[in-house]
Amino acid sequence: GDSVTQMEGPVTLSEEAFLTINCTYTATGYPSLFWYVQYPGEGLQLLLKATKADDKGSNKGFEATYRKETTSFHLEKGSVQVSDSAVYFCALSSIGGSNYKLTFGKGTLLTVNP
Amino acid sequence: DVKVTQSSRYLVKRTGEKVFLECVQDMDHENMFWYRQDPGLGLRLIYFSYDVKMKEKGDIPEGYSVSREKKERFSLILESASTNQTSMYLCASSFGGLLDEQFFGPGTRLTVL
Numbered sequence: 001g002d003s004v005t006q007m008e009g010p011v012t013l014s015e016e017a018f019l020t021i022n023c024t025y026t027a028t029g030y031p032s033l034f035w036y037v038q039y040p041g042e043g044l045q046l047l048l049k050a051t052k053a054d055d056k057g058s059n060k061g062f063e064a065t066y067r068k069e070t071t072s073f074h075l076e077k078g079s080v081q082v083s084d085s086a087v088y089f090c091a092l093s094s095i096g097g098s099n100y101k102l103t104f105g106k107g108t109l110l111t112v113n114p
Numbered sequence: 115d116v117k118v119t120q121s122s123r124y125l126v127k128r129t130g131e132k133v134f135l136e137c138v139q140d141m142d143h144e145n146m147f148w149y150r151q152d153p154g155l156g157l158r159l160i161y162f163s164y165d166v167k168m169k170e171k172g173d174i175p176e177g178y179s180v181s182r183e184k185k186e187r188f189s190l191i192l193e194s195a196s197t198n199q200t201s202m203y204l205c206a207s208s209f210g211g212l213l214d215e216q217f218f219g220p221g222t223r224l225t226v227l
Contacts, residue, residue: 034215043118043204043218044157089156101147101172102216106156 002027006090006105013080013112015038021108023064023090031092033066033073034102038087040073047075047088079110117141120205126225131188133192135222137205144209146188147216148172148180151202163188195226 007022025033032051034109048057053068063076073090090105121136137146147162149172159172161180169180177199182191186205192199202223206216 036218041220043220044206044216045218046215049215100145100214101159101162101199104157106154 002011002092002094002103004090004092004105006088007107008108008109009087010109013110015082015112015114017112018078019075019077019080019084019110021088021090021110023073023075025090025092027071027073027092027094029094031094033064034091034093035064035073035075036089036091036104037063038089038107040043040086044089048054054089066090080110082112082114085110085112117208118205118217120203120219120222122222123220124225126227127192127195127196128227129185130198131195131226133195133224133226134222135190135192135203135205137190137207137219138186139188139191139207139217140181140186141207141209141217142185143217144185145207145208145216147206147208148178148188148190149204150174150227151221157204160190184218195224197226200224200226 003026035047036048037047038044048059050066052055056065064075087107089107090104118139145164148160149157158174163169163182179191202221204221205219208214208216
């Protein structure tokens with residue numbers, strides 16, 4: 001079945017450091033790919049998405065490129081802030097039963113220190 | 115503003131009790147989902163519904179049931195709660211389709227003693 005593997009955390013960085021969180025996937029067909037973020041005490045919210053190969057999703061300084069040849073969707077940010085501290089989930093959208101569903105990775109906890 | 119609300123943020127129940135978790139969305143979404151979130155395991159899909167009175171099993175439906183009598187409301191039911199159902203429960207909704215994002219509620223942290 002479909003699956004998502006993302007790098008294990010926790011990841012601890014200093015403010016203004018470069019961030020990469022790796023994500024690879026296994027899926028049949030051509031899934032859409034997502035990054036969700038969960039801030040402390042809140043539900044998940046969509047950070048960015050890409051719907052086909054070579055698409056780049058971007059939001060709030062974060063970027064990820066849909067790489068079909070390497071089945072990857074790595075999350076990057078050039079300069080992290082303390083407010084980026086959160087759990088990040090990579091996910092893919094695929095058909096499940098009669099409709100579409102998301103399959104999530106296990107999440108990566110990011111802590112950014114001032 | 116898009117909103118998914120869950121009936122409780124924290125809930126404590128005893129083993130064997132019947133537990134109802136309620137979720138309401140105000141976006142007229144077709145699809146609704148229940149997940150549980152556990153450390154080291156990420157989010158796992160319990161059940162989802164793509165229309166009123168319709169439901170489909172997710173990856174871990176055992177020990178759970180659901181009810182969707184109205185479009186805006188999706189209930190998760192633990193018929194006889196057990197300690198291994200202690201978890202964070204997240205509800206989500208979407209219009210449906212491959213491209214559509216899911217909108218999540220704040221979660222209910224359930225403890226079964």
